[in-house]
Amino acid sequence: MTVSNEAVIQVEDLTVDYLDRQAWVNVVNRMSFSIAPGETLGLAGESGCGKSTTGFALFGYRRPGSRIRAGSVQFEGLDLLSLDERALQHIRGAEIFLVPQNPASTLTPSMRVGRQVIETLESHKISSGRREAEERTLELFAQVGLPQPGEIAQRYPHQLSGGQQQRVVIAIALACQPKLVVLDEPTTALDVTTQARILRLLDRLKTEHGMSVLYITHNLGVLAQICNRVAVMYAGELVEVAPTAELFNNPRHPYTRGLIAAVPRLSAPNEDREKLRGLLRREELPPGCRFAPRCNYALSECSTQLQALTTVGKDHQAACWLWERVAEEVG
Amino acid sequence: MRFALRLILPRVGLAILALVAISLITFTLVELLPGDAVTRVLGRNATPEREKVWRERMNLDRPPVVRYTLWFSRFVRGDWGESLVSARPATEGAPGGRRNRAVADMVWPRLKNTLILAGYALLLYIPTSLFLGIITAVFREQRFTAWLSALVVLGTAVPEYVIGILLLLIFAITLNWFPPLALIDQAESTLEVVQMLTLPALTLAIAMTGIAVRMMQGSLLTVLDSDYVRFATLKGLSRRRVLLLHALPNALGPAVRVTVLSIVWLIGGVVLVEVIFTFPGLGMLLLDSLRLLDTPVILAAAMLLSSVLIFANLAADLLAAFLNPRLRTD
Ligand SMILES: Nc1ncnc2c1ncn2[C@@H]1O[C@H](COP(=O)(O)OP(=O)(O)O)[C@@H](O)[C@H]1O
Ligand code: SF4
Ligand SMILES: [Mg+2]
Numbered sequence: 001m002t003v004s005n006e007a008v009i010q011v012e013d014l015t016v017d018y019l020d021r022q023a024w025v026n027v028v029n030r031m032s033f034s035i036a037p038g039e040t041l042g043l044a045g046e047s048g049c050g051k052s053t054t055g056f057a058l059f060g061y062r063r064p065g066s067r068i069r070a071g072s073v074q075f076e077g078l079d080l081l082s083l084d085e086r087a088l089q090h091i092r093g094a095e096i097f098l099v100p101q102n103p104a105s106t107l108t109p110s111m112r113v114g115r116q117v118i119e120t121l122e123s124h125k126i127s128s129g130r131r132e133a134e135e136r137t138l139e140l141f142a143q144v145g146l147p148q149p150g151e152i153a154q155r156y157p158h159q160l161s162g163g164q165q166q167r168v169v170i171a172i173a174l175a176c177q178p179k180l181v182v183l184d185e186p187t188t189a190l191d192v193t194t195q196a197r198i199l200r201l202l203d204r205l206k207t208e209h210g211m212s213v214l215y216i217t218h219n220l221g222v223l224a225q226i227c228n229r230v231a232v233m234y235a236g237e238l239v240e241v242a243p244t245a246e247l248f249n250n251p252r253h254p255y256t257r258g259l260i261a262a263v264p265r266l267s268a269p270n271e272d273r274e275k276l277r278g279l280l281r282r283e284e285l286p287p288g289c290r291f292a293p294r295c296n297y298a299l300s301e302c303s304t305q306l307q308a309l310t311t312v313g314k315d316h317q318a319a320c321w322l323w324e325r326v327a328e329e330v331g
Numbered sequence: 332m333r334f335a336l337r338l339i340l341p342r343v344g345l346a347i348l349a350l351v352a353i354s355l356i357t358f359t360l361v362e363l364l365p366g367d368a369v370t371r372v373l374g375r376n377a378t379p380e381r382e383k384v385w386r387e388r389m390n391l392d393r394p395p396v397v398r399y400t401l402w403f404s405r406f407v408r409g410d411w412g413e414s415l416v417s418a419r420p421a422t423e424g425a426p427g428g429r430r431n432r433a434v435a436d437m438v439w440p441r442l443k444n445t446l447i448l449a450g451y452a453l454l455l456y457i458p459t460s461l462f463l464g465i466i467t468a469v470f471r472e473q474r475f476t477a478w479l480s481a482l483v484v485l486g487t488a489v490p491e492y493v494i495g496i497l498l499l500l501i502f503a504i505t506l507n508w509f510p511p512l513a514l515i516d517q518a519e520s521t522l523e524v525v526q527m528l529t530l531p532a533l534t535l536a537i538a539m540t541g542i543a544v545r546m547m548q549g550s551l552l553t554v555l556d557s558d559y560v561r562f563a564t565l566k567g568l569s570r571r572r573v574l575l576l577h578a579l580p581n582a583l584g585p586a587v588r589v590t591v592l593s594i595v596w597l598i599g600g601v602v603l604v605e606v607i608f609t610f611p612g613l614g615m616l617l618l619d620s621l622r623l624l625d626t627p628v629i630l631a632a633a634m635l636l637s638s639v640l641i642f643a644n645l646a647a648d649l650l651a652a653f654l655n656p657r658l659r660t661d
């Protein structure tokens with residue numbers, strides 16, 4: 001796979017807050033990253049750390065009750081965060097596509113699934129005329145491995161299995177041929193066998209169509225197999241970014257080490273030091289390193305010392321001022 | 332159809348149980364009140380001999396258990412008995428001896444009146460709250476929505492009798508646009524009926540709008556925040572299309588449910604409004620017969636009011652189920 005330098009999408013300084021009982025609480029803080037054409041970037045972090053919020057921002061979308069306080073999302077020379085709804089309509093779906101976490105709640109319950117594909121084709125003028133859209137829908141269903149496409153198209157979402165629902169979503173993505181697909185934990189809600197099938201399908205489509213992918217997950221293990229690069233996020237901030245092999249072989253941030261230690265296949269048996277303790281508590285974040293309350297390497301200065309991504313190796317950045325010591329100690 | 336039966340049958344069973352319980356509780360409460368119909372009717376003219384004669388005539392000398400059982404066995408066979416107090420109009424008087432009015436003749440016309448009033452109020456507040464609910468949900472982040480919501484909350488906070496008396500003072504007494512008494516049985520034309528009904532219906536509607544708007548808004552907000560509405564938006568559909576084809580159809584079920592359920596509150600409010608406007612409805616009848624401890628009338632009125640509530644609940648569930656493709660297509 002060729003990964004060129006010209007980024008498909010470039011996120012700069014993204015900062016999002018949400019309203020909690022009359023007060024703004026920060027959920028994503030100064031995130032910057034970019035994705036190259038054909039590249040698959042993994043975004044990992046515990047549940048609630050702001051992954052979906054970040055993913056939604058790539059569509060110029062924020063959840064109701066939240067605000068994008070700062071930042072820009074550059075896509076084809078446009079800042080998506082400053083476009084109006086009407087302009088965004090042409091980009092959403094057509095250029096950037098979301099495959100959400102829970103297929104069971106993604107499709108509109110009151111509409112037959114075929115219609116949900118057709119309306120997307122028509123909205124983006126991908127096919128001319130209802131007949132063509134209908135035929136195209138059946139082709140797409142066949143392509144993503146749905147049996148009896150004609151019959152499936154007539155069904156309501158609840159009449160499909162989780163795997164079939166996710167295939168319908170992927171069929172819509174295929175139809176749109178977007179440049180970038182945001183996969184927000186696309187298999188978390190599915191059983192293991194279905195997970196593997198959907199992953200294979202996604203991988204095939206990615207290679208066939210050369211799309212860029214942002215793969216969001218709380219499970220680092222999944223990313224090892226499918227990503228070119230991995231970005232690790234903690235409490236709304238990026239703490240480490242590196243090519244996949246580099247990240248797994250030489251993790252520099254204590255949080256990344258903890259995440260890797262939590263994946264049975266990847267970790268050596270005796271890594272007690274790296275085990276993650278406690279939970280992310282958004283109300284008790286220190287002004288300095290947000291990971292300090294849970295960090296096994298923390299010094300007292302950590303909780304007041306602001307951390308930012310710095311280069312720690314080739315294409316490798318981490319946000320820990322003690323990264324060299326961490327590396328040495330572990331060897 | 333099978334699922335409809337599966338939905339209805341257990342509920343009908345429960346409803347019947349509830350009605351029996353309500354009749355038992357009502358009967359007991361009336362028994363516990365001091366005095367009985369005889370003391371209420373005779374008042375100061377009571378002497379022990381007279382009371383005895385009247386009690387025998389009214390069957391009130393029997394023990395309560397016997398009276399309840401008797402009432403119950405006749406009630407389920409459709410014989411609702413006679414009022415203890417109200418005399419039959421002279422023209423219908425049976426020759427030789429005093430006969431009282433049949434409870435059914437007293438109760439049904441009153442129920443009709445109450446339902447007309449409730450229906451009028453429903454006609455006023457359902458479209459209004461549907462509209463306001465959609466507006467406040469869709470434009471929730473706009474400033475005018477905050478004002479609108481505050482106004483709605485205010486409407487809910489003011490009790491019915493304050494609204495009723497205010498409307499009475501302004502539109503009936505001062506401006507003289509509507510009659511102050513809603514004696515629709517004495518109205519001479521339909522127009523007059525509508526005129527009489529307007530203020531009480533408006534009172535109910537104002538009190539109900541607050542509750543209904545919040546319920547509508549709530550059900551639509553849940554849908555607007557759903558994964559599928561976000562997915563539809565991020566597929567690149569227009570706002571209009573998302574709202575009309577993805578959000579509203581799925582908010583409809585809950586909204587209908589809410590509407591029908593609001594009838595429960597409505598019926599509660601009706602009783603109060605009937606008193607304010609001297610409206611000849613079931614609520615007034617219930618109140619009057621409570622004053623006279625006229626047990627058969629009280630029981631019948633209570634059963635009818637409860638049936639309306641239970642039926643509204645059942646209808647709400649059924650409608651919501653029919654509007655939900657998940658249930659409809661199984
Ligand atoms: N309206 C809102 N918009 C964005 N985030 C919100 C909102 N309300 C609450 N949150 C909180 O923001 C945090 C980040 O959520 P999310 O981005 O979904 O995390 P993740 O996808 O990593 O699990 C969560 O803890 C969530 O509870
Ligand atoms: S800066 Fe300190 S607290 Fe933060 S990750 Fe590094 S060692 Fe841990
Ligand atoms: Mg998420």
